[in-house]
Amino acid sequence: MSANWLTHLFNLFFPHLCLACGKNSLQGTAITCFSCNRKLPSTGMHLMQENRFTDRFFGRIYLQAGAAMYHFKDGNQVQHLIHQLKYEGKSRVGLKLGADYGKLLIQSTFFRDIDVIIPVPLHPVKERKRGYNQSDYIAMGLSKTMQKPWLKKGLIRTKYGVSQTQKSRIERYENVLQSFKVGQIDALKGKHILLVDDVLTTGATLEACATKILEVPDTKISMVTIAIAGTN
Ligand SMILES: [Zn+2]
Structure with missing residues (x-):
């Protein structure tokens, strides 16, 4: 047999x-x-210095480069893949899509001088419940094909599940901002950091993470996600 x-x-x-x-x-x-x-609806954004992704951070964060791999729409293939990655325990979806995107990113002049990859963290309690942080798997995939290191604790999430609905816009922003802190300042100093998340929606989380990283001296920020939602 x-x-x-x-x-x-x-x-x-x-x-x-x-x-x-x-x-x-x-x-x-x-x-x-x-x-x-x-x-799968590819965006081709990694080949454009300015695109729908970078526009979303205009006037908020100075990005060296920004791109999403696919367009996210209700009911499309990308939505199903992200659902499997986040809610059905299919961590290998993150690994595969990250590795596929890394192959494209290293061919783009905009992403060539990345030093280190940092995933948007989950709060440890949420990570324990889900079993893993989906963005870690995307970062691992990117790291493999881009041949750049990734740092699990470059950023740390310090707040968990605080309701945002009763708060004003400013309070919400402050609250999100205070949810993150840099975990390894010396490892980030002077580096061009690639921040990684699964889906870009409003960009509030990525903005908060980037703001914290940019407080470390001489850092530069680029961002990628697997998908971008919305039409603007
Ligand atoms: Zn199929």
């Missing part, structure tokens, strides 16, 4: 299905089937 035969039998009962459509079966380490793969 060969190992291949066992794998075949295992796949028969527990088929390895596409994580975007949940229908077609997959080969090897793929996370999407051929059909879904073709429908």
